[in-house]
Amino acid sequence: MAYQTAYYCLLPLVVIIITLAICSVPSLGEIDPQLLVKFKSFLFNANALNNWGNESISLCNWTGLLCTNHTFHGLRLENMGLSGMIDVDTLLKLSNLTSFSIINNSFEGPMPEFRKLERLKGLFLSNNKFTGEIPDDAFEGMKYLKKIFLAENGFTGHIPSSLAESPRLLDLDLHGNIFQGNIPKFRQNHFRVFNLSHNQLEGPIPESLSNYDPSSYYGNKGVCGKPLYACSSLTSYNNHSTISHQEKGKKHPVVIAAIVVVAVLALASIVALIFIIHRRRRQWKISQNNEGLRESSTTHSIDVTDDGFKKGENGELSFVKEEYREEFDLYDLLRASAEVLGSGRFGSTYKANVSNGSSVVVKRFKHMNRVGKEEFSEHITKLGRLTHPNLLPLVAFCYREEEKLLVYNFVENGSLASHLHGRVRVNSGLDWPTRLNIIKGVARGLAYLYKEFPGQKLPHGHLKSSNVLLNQSMEPHLTEYGLIPVMNKNHAKEFMAAYKAPESYGPNKKTDVWCLGILILEVLTGKLPENYMRKGKEGDEDLGRWVRRMVREEWTGEVLDKEIMGVRNGEGEILKLLEIGMCCCEWDVENRWDWREAVAKIEELKERDREEEEEEDDDEWSSNASEDETELSPSHNLNH
Incomplete structure (x- = not known):
């Protein structure tokens, strides 16, 4: 009985203690503000984050914090001129952190160990000064990662295998780095954003990645295959020879001699093929492929579609500015060396250097299928007749069911x-x-x-x-x-x-x-x-x-x-x-x-x-007054 009495007396106290313990655990959305202050202490030029630590301001109103329904979930520290060290260990303690962005800042050095942040869904590091190779295991364990943006940095080496194996990746932008080697076969093949352009990648494009816009691969000198130009037999053979050499070591002299003979024959065949091609009259697709094989990593031909534009009704360039009519045609435009200026939701934009020495901007639109050719031509012609110093003049257009081209004057200073x-x-x-x-x-x-x-x-x-x-x-x-x-x-x-x-x-x-x-x-x-x-x-x-x-x-x-x-x-x-x-x-x-x-x-x-302006006018009148006027005292000047 004594034990039972003690049990029933202590039971309410135990319940109260457990309740207090449960209630004292912070909700998933709560974070320690001091963790953010500590993270900031490792940053330089952090004036944009001056309200961090201000207790009079709600935490979700601190600059750069992302909140949904008053629950913290990310940091967006973009365009702030920040540099210094990214303290990943402190970020790790922000248990609800799923998005981290430092786009357009000045962070340097190797990529921090973001793989510790296993809950991260979005990582945005574009337009910084990161350099060096990214380890193959840099993204291991990040099974929730959906968006990765590393563009416009100085990353080198191969694309990390752990990134290619990421199971949920939807957006990938690696353009403007120095990545080398072959393009890996990504586990995820259905990307919303996919851009590997302007690196030093080489080899054939994996078949699973062949349906993306060609601009996703521009600027990689050694990359070939659909949607770019076809890989030549020589390139394929050399790639095979390199792999075989790495796998098997040195070949027997007889085998090497055979390889040399085959290579010579292949070269002779290519020379003959080029001779035949040059004798043909402006065959669109072949000319585009040849130009593509010759271009450097910074220029290329405008590969308009997979099957190319053909002569005839659907392949004509219609001019709305008469002064350009005799200067170039569609053939000149398609074979001109071009520089990719951007790739957006509507299509790609190029700067093309045409045969007369001038430059034009070519915009490819893939979502102009609302009207027929006659109505489209009528409307675009009206736009071409517009003349105003603050409108970019439209030069020409080309109608095709799958896509349209609009050609504008080139403006040299960007957007x-x-x-x-x-x-x-x-x-x-x-x-x-x-x-x-x-x-x-x-x-x-x-x-x-x-x-x-x-x-x-x-x-x-x-x-x-x-x-x-x-x-x-x-x-x-x-x-x-x-x-x-x-x-x-x-x-x-x-x-x-x-x-x-x-x-x-x-x-x-x-x-x-x-x-x-x-x-x-x-x-x-x-x-x-x-x-x-x-x-x-x-x-x-x-x-x-x-x-x-x-x-x-x-x-x-x-x-x-x-x-x-x-x-x-x-x-x-x-x-x-x-x-x-x-x-x-x-x-x-x-x-x-x-x-x-x-x-x-x-x-x-x-x-x-x-x-x-009125005060300056008064000052100018005063300065022209007679020299006999009394000179202003220092105190007068200070007050003025």
Whole structure:
């Protein structure tokens, strides 16, 4: 009985102790803020993370933290100029970390041991200064990994076997490194993003990877096979000989002699074949293959499709600019040495050096199957007749059912996006007067489109910083304008800028203005809109709402790009443009400005505050006053 009494007396206490122990365990979403502060202590130039450790700010509002439903799940430390050491051991203690991004910073040295972070789903290291070989086991145990971006670094050696064996990989971007050797056979063959271009890879492309865009492999001198040109018999033989030599050691002299004879015969056959080819009259596919075999790692022919363009009705280049009509034709364009400028959701973009010595930009569109040839030609011809200093001129086009080519003039200074978010931001040339001039040019070009196409809801439809090109004088030129009527509607809804607007019922006549507003805020903040742009419910936050919240909660200057913060004699005008941007991307369409009001307000802006100009005018008048006036005392000068 005594034992039973003691048992029943102690039972409630035991229950309370267990309950307290369970309740004291933090939820999966809770993290120790001091871990983040410790991680930051290993970083250099971390001014962008100044609010880390501020207890008055909610943890999920710390710069660079990714949260869903107030639960931390990742770090996005992009475009911050960070360097130093990535303390993986501290990251390991953030048990809920599934995404880690340091895109466009200045981290150096070998790749850290990220394989310790076994729960990681996304790893984004592009546009840094990492170097050296990545060990074969660098990704072992990372069974949840779906996205890996290592582009534009200095990685060398073979592509790690553990990466090729990753079971759930969906997005892979390794372009712009120095990876060598053969392309491995990846366990995952159905990628959403796949780019191995501009490395030093060689050998045949695995059959399981042969259905991706050719641009995924451009810039690798030794790579061959579908979707590029076919591997020659000599190349295949040499590859086989090399492998056999490595496996079996030195061959018997008789065998070596036989190999030499076969090689000589093969060379003789190739010479004869080349002689025959050169006697034929412009056979498209063969000429493309020959050019491809001769090109270096930085240039190649434009391999338009797997079966090539043929002469005839579906292979004609239609010119909309008469001055180019006699300068080059489709054959010249397809065989010209070309440089890949980009590969996006709509297709690839090339810079082609045509036979007359000039350069043009060729855009391949694979999702323009909404209209027939006659309607397509009529619409593109109308676009070609447009003439405005802030529109990139359309030169020619080519219609084919599977894809279309649009040929534009080449603008040598790249896109506004590359200047705002490129790898190197030092001396980018984007001071305040330049940014204002760019916005004014964009607004004028947009206004011209509205006047030329008054009946269209979206005269531009795809206005964003990567579609604003800059010449050597930093004058803006709009591109990819007026294409909505000929685009595949489903593809347009998914990827075109206008469809990112918050209008639940679809684009309207103020949607291009919303895109203009987002562009203005991008130019002023230096922030990448894709990091904020989530079309959806009223509570979602795009770049416009983020700016509005920051302006409301903190000092306005915190949202501005550091290159224009503290600009002398222009702060007032900068803030006016910031307000214009917010009015243009207002979620409520009724309250959003129309294009006339937006353009008028932008045109009123000046490089310098009006008050400052008036003061300088007074100073200039004062300096011309009589020398007999009393000299200002030091205290007067200081007060002035």
